Amino acid sequence: MLRHIARMLLPGLLGFGLSACNTGTTTTDPSLTASGWTWSLPAFFPTPKVPENNPLTADKVELGRHLFYEKRLSGNGTQSCGSCHLQAKAFTDGRRVAIGSTGDLHPRNSQPLHNVVYNATLTWANPALTRLEQQMLVPLFGESPVEMGINDSNKATVLDRIKADAAYAARFRAVWPADADPVTYEHVIQAIASFQRTLISGNSRYDQYLRRETVLTPGEERGMQLFNGEQAECFHCHGSFNFNDQIVHAGSRVVETPFHNTGLFNIGGTGEFPFPNRGVFETSGKPEDMGKFRAASLRNIALTAPYMHDGSLATLEEVLDFYAAGGRNITSGPEAGDGRRNPHKSDLIGLIKLTNQDKADIIAFLKTLTDEQFIHDPRFADPFAAP
Ligand code: HEC
Numbered sequence: 409m410l411r412h413i414a415r416m417l418l419p420g421l422l423g424f425g426l427s428a429c430n431t432g433t434t435t436t437d438p439s440l441t442a443s444g445w446t447w448s449l450p451a452f453f454p455t456p457k458v459p460e461n462n463p464l465t466a467d468k469v470e471l472g473r474h475l476f477y478e479k480r481l482s483g484n485g486t487q488s489c490g491s492c493h494l495q496a497k498a499f500t501d502g503r504r505v506a507i508g509s510t511g512d513l514h515p516r517n518s519q520p521l522h523n524v525v526y527n528a529t530l531t532w533a534n535p536a537l538t539r540l541e542q543q544m545l546v547p548l549f550g551e552s553p554v555e556m557g558i559n560d561s562n563k564a565t566v567l568d569r570i571k572a573d574a575a576y577a578a579r580f581r582a583v584w585p586a587d588a589d590p591v592t593y594e595h596v597i598q599a600i601a602s603f604q605r606t607l608i609s610g611n612s613r614y615d616q617y618l619r620r621e622t623v624l625t626p627g628e629e630r631g632m633q634l635f636n637g638e639q640a641e642c643f644h645c646h647g648s649f650n651f652n653d654q655i656v657h658a659g660s661r662v663v664e665t666p667f668h669n670t671g672l673f674n675i676g677g678t679g680e681f682p683f684p685n686r687g688v689f690e691t692s693g694k695p696e697d698m699g700k701f702r703a704a705s706l707r708n709i710a711l712t713a714p715y716m717h718d719g720s721l722a723t724l725e726e727v728l729d730f731y732a733a734g735g736r737n738i739t740s741g742p743e744a745g746d747g748r749r750n751p752h753k754s755d756l757i758g759l760i761k762l763t764n765q766d767k768a769d770i771i772a773f774l775k776t777l778t779d780e781q782f783i784h785d786p787r788f789a790d791p792f793a794a795p
């Protein structure tokens with residue numbers, strides 16, 4: 409997949425990562441930073457890291473919101489980023505795996521976008537994707553699977569649709585006043601990335617509890633203690649303020665990017681996961697990376713079913729049963745094999761010991777991580793939705 413994208417990039421369509429292509433206008437024109445950006449962050453959240461060549465401004469974020477929900481930005485005009493990333497579901501889509509604009513099945517489950525600005529690597533298992541601008545090439549231009557379906561033959565047409573819209577033309581001009589022709593893919597991507605960086609979620613009941621604005625029920629509180637203890641082990645991989653273990657922020661010095669095999673598969677007892685969902689192995693080819701995925705953020709987890717990279721666990725109950733068993737034993741079919749014995753499985757998973765009451769309490773705690781304000785925030789909503 410990335411090879412296809414790299415090929416599309418070579419003609420110079422986009423300059424990300426190829427530093428010379430950055431014109432510098434974004435950092436030197438004072439009018440661009442004039443509108444500026446002030447974070448209003450939840451308590452205990454560090455200041456996000458924003459790339460110097462794509463500073464946040466209110467106008468750019470608002471343009472990015474429109475483009476995020478813009479169906480004309482797909483090859484056949486049927487799909488936007490928001491088609492697979494729905495605000496009501498913390499920007500997931502409720503499907504087992506995503507479906508692209510031309511009907512391609514994506515091999516993986518759509519990911520939530522809350523607090524995505526803090527993710528040190530992006531997607532389920534790709535250590536090389538570290539910036540939102542870079543990740544976006546995948547849904548926009550990816551060919552296997554097709555998501556938005558922009559390709560060499562339609563990329564000019566797609567951009568012309570945006571250029572022809574006077575309201576968009578004005579928005580692009582306002583953000584990049586020094587550019588004669590500001591409607592470019594580079595700017596589309598910068599604007600959408602800026603919007604995504606503002607998707608901060610930190611007002612769940614749990615956050616309110618931390619701020620001493622509310623109390624948890626005894627069951628929720630017990631679930632929280634289990635989550636943070638050595639019997640359930642959850643916190644080892646989901647222990648940050650964002651309930652994952654890969655965080656980057658403005659003050660980061662060392663950024664750790666661990667990936668873990670949780671024992672979901674062990675095809676034929678060989679340790680194999682099914683292609684093309686073999687985790688970091690897909691890009692590294694190293695045997696020890698087989699089945700290693702990024703620990704997901706558990707914020708808003710009650711809204712983001714089904715679960716895991718392939719959407720193969722339907723409910724939180726199934727997820728807790730899976731962890732309590734120390735992995736998944738598939739007894740028949742082409743994927744048969746006892747994941748509990750996967751040779752690459754993290755040692756922590758085997759240590760998990762949970763009674764039925766423990767599981768219920770952990771689920772009760774996980775449900776306190778839902779941020780109702782986030783999923784109803786008009787700043788993140790679809791501007792084209794019928795009122
Ligand atoms: C066809 C459905 C679909 C569309 C359309 C789509 N996405 Fe996604 N998105 C996914 C899936 C599936 C993943 C997980 C990909 C993977 O792991 O390989 C994902 C992952 C992501 C991630 C990584 C999140 C994280 O936590 O690392 C970001 C960011 C993202 N998408 C942004 C976008 C943007 C921006 C657009 C529009 C330009 C977009 N997506 C369009 C399905 C979609």
Ligand code: HEC
Pocket residue numbers: 532635640641642643644645646667668669670672701702703704705706709712714715716717718724727731754756757760770
């Ligand atoms: C060794 C690290 C590790 C430990 C310990 C761990 N997890 Fe996970 N968790 C992961 C990884 C990695 C994933 C993604 C796996 C995949 O998609 O294949 C994940 C996924 C999940 C998901 C699904 C997220 C989603 O968006 O689909 C939930 C829910 C979850 N974990 C809850 C827990 C709970 C509760 C505990 C403690 C009982 C726990 N985890 C312990 C690493 C861990």
